[in-house]
Amino acid sequence: MWLPSLIKQLMIEKEMQNNGFQLTAEDIYSVNQSSMKDAVVWFNRGCTGEVISDQGLVLTNHHCGYGQIQSHSTVENDYLKDGFAAKNHGEELPNNNMKVSFIVEIKDVTKEVLTGVTDAMTEEERQQLIKENTEKLQGTAVEGTHYEASIKPFFYGNAYYMFIMETFTDVRLVFAPPSSIGKFGGDTDNWMWPRHTGDFSVFRIYADKDNKPAAYSPDNVPYKPRHHFPISLDGVKPEDFTMVYGFPGRTQQYIPSYGVKYVTEVSNPVKISMRDASLSVIDKAMKSDDLIRIKYSAKQARIANAWKKWIGESKGLDRLDAVTKKQTQEAAFQQAVKGNAQYENLLKDFERAYAEIEPYNLARDLFIEFYYYGPEIFRMSSRYDKLVTNYKELYDKGKLAELVLQLKQVNEDFYKDYDKGVDQKIFDALVGTYVETVAPVFLADHLNEAHKKGELKKLENELYQESVFADKERLNELMKPAFEAAEKGDQKALKKAVASISKEMKKDIAWVTAGELVLKYRQEVAPAYGEKQEQINALMQDYVKGTMEVFDDKKYWSDANSTMRVTFGKVEGSNPRDGVEYLPYTTLEGVMEKRRTDVSETHEFYVPEKLVELYNNKDYGIYGQDGDLVVCFTASNHTTGGNSGSPVINGNGQLIGLNFDRTWESTMSDIMFDPVKCRNISVDIRYVLFIIDKFGGAKHLIDEMTLIKN
Structure with missing residues (x-):
């Protein structure tokens, strides 16, 4: 996974040409002339896309555009099931909260970021100075422009690169195949071969009349790219050269054997178990009702993707005997650094650090699975935190009406894709594993108390029968006076209505329990996890640096970190x-x-x-x-x-x-x-x-x- 700006410097260009590449490094990445980088986009900060026409047409995967396709779908116009094809520019569908970014330039800023950093500094002091240097560099780099700048660490902080980006937010849906093509094979075929999935969707980037990024407007025009990919109709045959250009998210190729053991023996098994349970509920519900199928399609795909990946990952690491291979590499490293005070105790320090972080790591994994991928009632109730606890401050600043009207839209968006019965069954399926696996000190008070008394079912019934967040009509009825006052601009009535609502919500079992979940995580898990992870990161910095020094006959690429590769x-x-x-x-x-x-x-x-x-x-x-x-x-x-x-x-x-x-x-x-x-x-x-x-x-x-x- 090579940085495109370093292909020539690292002599990767020659290796590529020896394997069938007919062009040059300058064709892949150039600042001074158009190149392939100008046709590759970071798609909605989670996927990659490519420009395929001089009118801003962009291809990406069907599963990358799935949320947008789903958002436009109704029972009457089911674009998930039937597909979508705009006949002209006027029929192309705008998308909220969507963006694509082009890389303008990649710069090595290691020297500038590490200016003033010394070996005598504590890790906290070091990181604070790096943060200050980074923020200053990013601000200076794009001052007076419409560009963004992002500096990312490479090789665990041994190098830093700045990415200058141009981001477009008017991105419209143009074409989507039916899910019977775009998702053909579904979960059964996901991660499998042979595969027969037409996993693609088509969007178009729009710009203002000067070809610059602009918010959605009917007056915007199709973007004119610096480069678009020509398309070969010649097909592929075995041994043909291939190159993948994109934004890989995250890899961990340098972690030691202790990290691999945690993944395979602790983390993956418990996360797989949690998602097994929620998917069994969602899959059954989707098969029974078309409306639920539409509501939960994107959620099901989001949960299932990592679930199946983790299963394959564990099997693959076991088949490769990855832990033993890592231990062999570590033994070679230990021998090579014998007598070197900077590196010779690293592996012992790793063993201690991974043992100390494990309970916090497990609590973090389970919190993420339960809170972010489990029952949605908790996440929804948390959306009201500012209204419940900060409404007086918001009123004084003149921003209370704005928040209330935002929450009105939140209600519409959330309950459009929510089913109380499904959510309750997900809670029921997950809560047992969660409370039995997480140490009691990390549990929300209501969950811990219900678990100790054997009353989890009672708590479940309270959540879904008594909480206003389990029912759109009840929540909207409670919020109605605030909605009406905000729409009329009646500030006095608004404050009075919200005061009453806040008093009621502070007693709501879902809001209270969600608050306890988040508070326990933030107080008992996150600080200790962050502190211990920083220790591991510091060890990783030395370990990677030492590895590159003592085995200097190899070419090294940095782990993926959502940057262009x-x-x-x-x-x-x-x-x-x-x-x-x-x-x-x-x-x-x-x-x-x-x-x-x-x-x-x-x-x-x-x-x-x-x-x-x-x-x-x-x-x-x-x-x-x-x-x-x-x-x-x-x-x-x-x-x-x-x-x-x-x-x-x-x-x-x-x-x-x-x-x-x-x-x-x-x-x-x-x-x-x-x-x-x-x-x-x-x-x-x-x-x-x-x-x-x-x-x-x-x-x-x-x-x-x-x-x-x-």
């Missing part, structure tokens, strides 16, 4: 385990083999009749190859979360696919990348174009693109 490999299958061989690509024939004809349109292996017809007639147009239509392919690129939607590029700099997944045997690559077993999965660009054109009838979008067939 390039990785390269080849189109190839794999032999992930005994007796199993994965071929490098799949075709539409495989879709038909998996097809179920006895299921509803929302089943994960349902295939639309129009796609069946196109297959039967072999009506593939210019997108077919030797009578087949390739759907997906695998390659040996090192990817992770955040690379979803990344462009997969051939040796000529042309788009050949969209990265969207890894094989299940590859999920351990966040901790230990194995180029023999690890494979990223991409949807073939020709299948994307086929679905847009032949299936979706949106040839006007194809006409925008630059298609190349050699």
Whole structure:
């Protein structure tokens, strides 16, 4: 996962060219002329996308645009089930709270960030000075511009790079395949190979008349990019060069054996168990009711993705014998630094530090699973914290009406996708594991007391029968006087109404319990966890530095941290385990083999009749190859979360696919990348174009693109 600005400096360019890359490092990353970096976007700060036309058309994964597709869907206009295709610019759908960012420049600012830092400083003093230097540098870098600046640490603080970004917020939905294509295979196929998923969606960036970022306006026009990817119709074959360009989220390739043991033996098992329980509730509810299916589709996908990844990760690390491999590396390191006072006690210090952090780490993992991925009633009630506790201060500042009207919209947005019965069952499924696994000192008082008395069921009934947050109508009725006063601008009536509401909510069992959950975490878990994690980070800084010093014959890349990276490999299958061989690509024939004809349109292996017809007639147009239509392919690129939607590029700099997944045997690559077993999965660009054109009838979008067939 190389920084694109360092490819030439580290002599990666030559290695890429030896493997089939026909261009130069300057074509990948340039500040002075247009380059591939100008067609790669950080999509909504969680995925990657790529510009594919001179009118700002952007491709990303279906699962990356899923929340936006879902937000526009209703039972009457079910874009999740039926797909969406705008016939013209006027039909393209605006999206709230959405952004895409281009990288303008990457700068090495290590020297500037570490100015004044000395070995005599405590870690707290060191971090404070680094923070001050960072904030000053970021502010100076973009002063007088519309750009943003972000400085990130690399190699655990041994290096720092600044990323100058241009961010656009008017991003509109243009095309989405039905979920029967975009999510074909669902959870069953997620992280698996062979794969037959058309995981893509299409958006468009809009700008003002000067081609600059602007808030949504009907007067905005399609963005004119500095570069857009030409699209190859030549297809892929084994051993072809591939490059993935994107924003990988997080890897931990340098953590010691103690960290790997915690992941495989403690963290993953308990998190998998929690999500097993919630998914069993959600899956059953979604199958029973179309409205619940729409409400919970995005939530289910959000929960299921990491759940299945963790299962594969644990199996992969065990299969690689990762802990033993780490211990072997550590033994070699220990031998190499013998007698070096700076490094020789590092491994003993790691052992102590990981033992000390474990109870806090576990409490943190479980809090995240229960509070952020469990019953939503707690998160919803927490949205009212400012109103309940700070309304007098907000009134004095003239901001109370603004907050009340924001909460009115919050209510509409939240309850649109909420079902009390489902949420109660999720609470019931998770609370037992949570209270039995977390140390009592870390538990919310109401949960701890109910657990000790054997009254968790009683607490559950109170939450969902008595709390106003379990019912939209009751909450809106309570808030009605405040809503009316805020809309009329009657400040006196508003203050009186909110005072009464605050008094009632302070007794609400959901608001009280949510507050206890968060307070316990913030007081008992977060400070100790943060302090001990800082100690580990400081050890990691020395460990990585020492490793690079004593084994200086290797090239090192920094762990992923949601910054722009390039990785390269080849189109190839794999032999992930005994007796199993994965071929490098799949075709539409495989879709038909998996097809179920006895299921509803929302089943994960349902295939639309129009796609069946196109297959039967072999009506593939210019997108077919030797009578087949390739759907997906695998390659040996090192990817992770955040690379979803990344462009997969051939040796000529042309788009050949969209990265969207890894094989299940590859999920351990966040901790230990194995180029023999690890494979990223991409949807073939020709299948994307086929679905847009032949299936979706949106040839006007194809006409925008630059298609190349050699």
